[in-house]
Amino acid sequence: MTTHIQSRPAVLYGAQVSNLNVRFGSAHVLKDVTLAVPAGTVVGLVGESGSGKSTLGKTLVGINKASSGEVLIGGEDVTRLHGKRRRQMRREVQYIPQDPYSSLSPRRTTGQTLAEALDPHGANPVQHREAIAAALERVKLDPSAAEKYPHQFSGGQRQRIAIARALMLEPKLVIADEITSALDVSVQADIIRLLQGMRGTVDSAMLFISHNLAVVQQVCDEVVVMFQGRIVEQGPIESVYRDPQHDYTRKLLASVPGSPGFSLD
Ligand SMILES: Nc1ncnc2c1ncn2[C@@H]1O[C@H](COP(=O)(O)OP(=O)(O)O)[C@@H](O)[C@H]1O
Numbered sequence: 503m504t505t506h507i508q509s510r511p512a513v514l515y516g517a518q519v520s521n522l523n524v525r526f527g528s529a530h531v532l533k534d535v536t537l538a539v540p541a542g543t544v545v546g547l548v549g550e551s552g553s554g555k556s557t558l559g560k561t562l563v564g565i566n567k568a569s570s571g572e573v574l575i576g577g578e579d580v581t582r583l584h585g586k587r588r589r590q591m592r593r594e595v596q597y598i599p600q601d602p603y604s605s606l607s608p609r610r611t612t613g614q615t616l617a618e619a620l621d622p623h624g625a626n627p628v629q630h631r632e633a634i635a636a637a638l639e640r641v642k643l644d645p646s647a648a649e650k651y652p653h654q655f656s657g658g659q660r661q662r663i664a665i666a667r668a669l670m671l672e673p674k675l676v677i678a679d680e681i682t683s684a685l686d687v688s689v690q691a692d693i694i695r696l697l698q699g700m701r702g703t704v705d706s707a708m709l710f711i712s713h714n715l716a717v718v719q720q721v722c723d724e725v726v727v728m729f730q731g732r733i734v735e736q737g738p739i740e741s742v743y744r745d746p747q748h749d750y751t752r753k754l755l756a757s758v759p760g761s762p763g764f765s766l767d
């Protein structure tokens with residue numbers, strides 16, 4: 503693996519993955535993956551389709567099981583948690599999928615969905631009205647959005663609701679898995695601006711998964727490049743984009759307009 507020089511001080515929270523392996527039967531999908539997602543930073547995870555990005559994201563949330571290795575979140579190894587602590591950790595790590603339509607219940611108003619995130623048993627939108635309004639404001643949605651159902655929103659607005667729901671729990675780690683990929687370019691730009699505006703205001707660590715290096719450059723502090731289940735390069739955005747060390751990174755960058763290696767063929 504190639505690492506660029508980093509001057510960032512060590513952080514206590516966020517996520518630290520060490521020598522993670524994930525196998526599905528005979529398929530060895532993640533191979534000795536080691537990376538850090540420090541609190542308060544957005545780390546981009548790029549790589550072509552099938553390279554293992556979603557598998558990594560889902561392993562961090564506990565949807566996939568690690569075959570070996572360590573996943574520290576807020577200093578705790580989530581691969582070894584059981585019972586109540588394991589259920590609590592489900593709130594502390596939030597996964598936002600590409601299409602939030604599948605994860606937002608069609609029969610619940612936004613207010614009910616957000617109230618349920620705060621309080622799975624009570625789920626009372628009236629009682630949590632202020633928290634819900636604040637969460638909506640954070641993603642630049644009107645408080646009246648609380649009364650509406652998922653089908654009454656555009657794709658970009660639904661993605662904002664999914665972001666609001668993930669952030670309102672003040673999780674230690676947010677995994678955003680291709681959250682702009684299914685959106686029109688102009689709506690993508692809105693979500694990118696929203697995420698840029700949030701930078702520095704959110705204490706959570708964010709792993710921003712994308713196959714689009716131009717988007718990653720706009721949203722992330724650091725980038726991790728995955729190729730066939732391995733991390734081949736990681737470091738601050740500017741240094742990786744300016745001076746990629748791995749052939750695969752150079753190839754990826756050749757498709758980013760404005761990058762040094764950009765070519766139209
Ligand atoms: N639950 C699973 N069972 C078996 N194979 C899987 C499973 N999830 C992912 N894979 C395989 O792991 C590889 C990486 O997939 P994925 O993590 O979805 O890649 P990416 O998100 O980078 O496109 C693919 O070959 C995929 O078929």
Ligand SMILES: [Mg+2]
Nearest residue numbers: 555556557680
């Ligand atoms: Mg994926």
